[in-house]
Amino acid sequence: MKKSEKIKAQKLRKFVLLYKVRPYHEKMEKKSVGNKEELKITLKCLFGFEQTLVEELEELGYPKAEVLNRAVRIIGTWRDVYYLNLYARCAISILVELDKFYIKSEEDLYRKSMKIKWTEIFDGTKTFAVKGAVFSTLFNNTQYPYLVVKDAIVDSFRNEFDDRPDVELKRPQVLFDLYIKENEVTISLNTSGIPLFQRGYREAVGEAPLNEVVAASLIRLSKWDRKTTLLDPFCGSGTILMEAALLAAGIPSNIERQHYAFKNLKNYDETVWNDIYDNAPRNVRSLPCRIMGSDLSDEMILKTRRNLRQMSFGRFIETKVCSFEENTKDNDEAIFILTNPPYGERLAANTHELYENIGNWLKHTMTNSQAWIITSSEEGLKSIGLRPSVKHKVFNGDLECSFRMFETYAGSKRTHFPFDEQETEIE
Numbered sequence: 001m002k003k004s005e006k007i008k009a010q011k012l013r014k015f016v017l018l019y020k021v022r023p024y025h026e027k028m029e030k031k032s033v034g035n036k037e038e039l040k041i042t043l044k045c046l047f048g049f050e051q052t053l054v055e056e057l058e059e060l061g062y063p064k065a066e067v068l069n070r071a072v073r074i075i076g077t078w079r080d081v082y083y084l085n086l087y088a089r090c091a092i093s094i095l096v097e098l099d100k101f102y103i104k105s106e107e108d109l110y111r112k113s114m115k116i117k118w119t120e121i122f123d124g125t126k127t128f129a130v131k132g133a134v135f136s137t138l139f140n141n142t143q144y145p146y147l148v149v150k151d152a153i154v155d156s157f158r159n160e161f162d163d164r165p166d167v168e169l170k171r172p173q174v175l176f177d178l179y180i181k182e183n184e185v186t187i188s189l190n191t192s193g194i195p196l197f198q199r200g201y202r203e204a205v206g207e208a209p210l211n212e213v214v215a216a217s218l219i220r221l222s223k224w225d226r227k228t229t230l231l232d233p234f235c236g237s238g239t240i241l242m243e244a245a246l247l248a249a250g251i252p253s254n255i256e257r258q259h260y261a262f263k264n265l266k267n268y269d270e271t272v273w274n275d276i277y278d279n280a281p282r283n284v285r286s287l288p289c290r291i292m293g294s295d296l297s298d299e300m301i302l303k304t305r306r307n308l309r310q311m312s313f314g315r316f317i318e319t320k321v322c323s324f325e326e327n328t329k330d331n332d333e334a335i336f337i338l339t340n341p342p343y344g345e346r347l348a349a350n351t352h353e354l355y356e357n358i359g360n361w362l363k364h365t366m367t368n369s370q371a372w373i374i375t376s377s378e379e380g381l382k383s384i385g386l387r388p389s390v391k392h393k394v395f396n397g398d399l400e401c402s403f404r405m406f407e408t409y410a411g412s413k414r415t416h417f418p419f420d421e422q423e424t425e426i427e
Contacts, residue, residue: 044094057072129176131178149187194261218374231292245291294323329369343375355381
């Protein structure tokens, strides 16, 4: 037998052996991600804030956004991915789609997952995890698909390097997002890693801190003009104050955050990221409006001040220890109130009495003002004694809440109220 024929025979035997052991690994043209110029970028958000995120993207220069369930999708580049991780205030995470396909069985999921060139995405020394959401009758256990995709990743590395990366569920360096709806599968790269509400600016928190992304989304949803005085009379550790000041000053909410999963990818371009980050505004000499916060707890105000002192605008935000009822204003002064008062699920409070007092304070002390209140307490909302002009169903974490706007006047609405009328109810 000729030497060339012997080599061919050896290769054939090797192929047959490998195929018997790993029937899904061979004869596959794997799909590479690389540095594509055009990416499907999905920005995940909380329920009820999809349109708010669309409006934010339009302001950031992305006018063609597709609304999904708890998410918004655009077409962009890796530079856009870096930029949005820094600048998007209302997004929880930024995903880049790797592949989308249909399956009929769990074997299909494994076989098609193996087509992705995982070894080109990240180095085997990095830890990884697969998370997401599964809504499919194809699987008896909704956790099982994550293990299937994990196996495909591990096997890809073993095939190529005879080694494998480690799985780390709590703080993985590389995170993949798996979404299955019946037989439709989308596998994406979570370029943010830990959620974007972990801004990096908050040193101290209270017992029931408001999620930073929720706070930023509420501020945008309220249509605050960034000029009218903003007051949070239940400011806690100051999340609403911080997000309002960041928005008014034009400083990215994630300016203090250092950890992003995209920095652990093989295609990470440090030059592009540094250009975006170094040119982001971070210092201001003044704010275009007054921002004030108060809380009955001196401990909470101390935490607020600790969180504010590291920011350039911190000295411009007014904070004080007092009951919400001690906040007053001039008769002709317009105040924009946005707050997250205590309610039974989070903090011990006499809900009926507290919200009744809030209503009386708004009617008698805060006339000619607009007040936005987020709460999950139906009893509290009924106790306010004012009819809301606008209602939004939103979530604070897993807690379903209502975000309502109340208007107060010292006479005729059309004569005295300085804001645009909003009589529509959104549920």
